[in-house]
Amino acid sequence: MKKEKIAVFWFRRDLRLHDNAGLYYALKSGLPVLPLFIFDKTILDQLDNKEDQRVTFIYQAISGLKKELQNLGSDIAVHYGSPADVWKDLLEQYDIAEVFTNHDYEPYASERDGEIKSLLQKQDIVFRTYKDQVIFEKQEVLTGQNTVYTVFTPYSKAWKAKCNTFFLSSYPNEKYFSGFLKTKTTSLLTYKEIGFVETKPEFPADHVKSELIENYDETRNYPAIHGTTRLGIHLRFGTVSIRDLARTALEKSDTWLNELIWRDFYHQILWNFPHVGKGKAFRPAYDNIRWRNNENEFALWCQGKTGYPLVDAGMHELNETGFMHNRVRMVTASFLTKHLLIDWRWGEAYFAEKLLDYDLAANNGGWQWAAGSGTDAAPYFRIFNPTAQAEKFDPKGVYIKKWVPELNSLNYPAPIVDHKFARERCLKVYKEALNND
Structure with missing residues (x-):
């Protein structure tokens, strides 16, 4: 029996039916559209924490999409594995005429999409991608x-x-919702099947007052x-x-x-400038900096035990909630790179592990901005004074008291480094690196 020709819409960083560019074009193609999501083994295998809250967020979003689609008489195909393997299975299962998805700008995503495009082209299947995020x-x-x-x-x-x-x-996607492939309801993969454990976080609302x-x-x-x-x-x-x-x-x-x-x-x-996503400084001269990279001091920074209350408050908030206020992100990042002379890539990786809203482009951009190696016009002279920042932006100490309750006790450490000394040391090290370029 001849299979029905279909289009597939591949969800990635666009977990919604509303105002979704690639999905709009898929629904307008005239072909029945099968929605697809792949729990990418290549990405998930890199997450050491099997209770990663971001996986729960994605899972909940997919579950929500599934309910919406089931109400429309359709469903979403959810798979776990390497994208190439999943697509090979889909090509055997369906007669796919076109594949639609949205652009992803990260280096791994570009390589993955190139591989899938090549795989599909061998079967004369068009791979269409759109700007959406x-x-x-x-x-x-x-x-x-x-x-x-x-x-x-x-x-x-x-x-x-x-x-x-x-x-x-x-x-106007809603106008074309009748274009989804009519299919029987299937059960969603379990957390166990994708190698993770469900968490019970309180995620922020998707709307603001x-x-x-x-x-x-x-x-x-x-x-x-x-x-x-x-x-x-x-x-x-x-x-x-x-x-x-x-x-x-x-x-x-x-x-x-x-x-x-x-x-x-x-x-x-x-x-x-894809080199920035592959561990290189936006300004190559900054790869000459002789970082101290003291592992004990890095551990104290991670734990929020630097003796600088605003820095410590930020790190405690991050470790406990997966969120850190943007002003505090700048101060903590500046402190690590400028006060402790620890490579910004160490901090970038730690934020990548902990932040619920981790995004390679923004995280890399923010860390390189803090380190002075990024796109800022007047980079390395800016060295935040964490004490002055606390006085200016948390004048009553409300934020600090919330996240560093041990502040005025004997348990609170002395400052890990003197601000004036650290500032002068940083300027000297940066100057040497850039003058030798």
């Missing part, structure tokens, strides 16, 4: 000389000049206040639409819009 990508925003922007401020000005309703319009956005400029720098959106994990896994958020930001807060533009900026940096 950013407003502008790759080389859509260029200088007057048609070069890539490497400094944020001029990039953001060009971004805003180019942006209009066309780029911010949502895809208008007042928070309207007051964002005044509240975002104060970690004791719930003044940021905490949408990072939803943006990372695409459970919210970047176009919806950008429209809201344009209407209510230019400061928050800038935060969304930073995401685009770092994604286009990762795409155009």
Whole structure:
């Protein structure tokens, strides 16, 4: 019996039916669309913590998608394994005419997609990918000389000049929901089958109140206040639409819009300068820095035992919740790289392991910004004073008291290093590295 020709939509960083670019084009193809998600063994095998909350978040998002699709008379095929192996099985099971998905800009994702595209092309199957997780990508925003922007401020000005309703319009996916493949309901893989244990975290909501956005400029720098959106994990896994958020930001807060533009900026940096995603400094001269890389001091930083209350509070918050306030991220990262002269890649890897909203482009961009090796126009002289930062952004010590209750006890350590000494040492080491380039 001849199989029905179908299209497949492959979910990755876009776990929603609403305003999903690749899914829109799949549903408009005229072919019945089979939704697909692959728990990628290559990625999951790298996670040592088998209670990783991000896996629970993905699992819950897939479970939600499954219910939505079942209400539409369809379902989502969920597989565990290496993508190439899964696709080989799917090609035997279905008569696939076209495959649709959305762009992913990370080095591993590019290699994976190249492999799958090649596999499909051998079977004369078209592999179509679309822009979905950013407003502008790759080389859509260029200088007057048609070069890539490497400094944020001029990039953001060009971004805003180019942006209009066309780029911010949502895809009307709901109109085409009848295009999903009608199929019988199947059970979802268990956590055990993908090698993980379910956790019971409290994930942030996928929406924010208008007042928070309207007051964002005044509240975002104060970690004791719930003044940021905490949408990072939803943006990372695409459970919210970047176009919806950008429209809201344009209407209510230019400061928050800038935060969304930073995401685009770092994604286009990762795409155009892929070496940054492979452990190299954006500015090659900074790979000459002679890091101290003291393992004991790194362990104390990880544990929040540096003797600098704001740094320690941030690390305790990260270790206990998987979240750290953005202002505090800058201070902790600066402290590790500048005060302790520990390679930014060590800190980047630790954040990658702990952050619920970990995103390679943003995490790498933030760490290189802190270390001075990234895209900032005036890099290495900026050395945050953690005590001054605490006085300015946590003046009543509310945040610090919450996360460092042992502060005024005998259990609290003395500062791991003197600020003035550390600052002078850092400037000397950086200067030597850059002068020898």
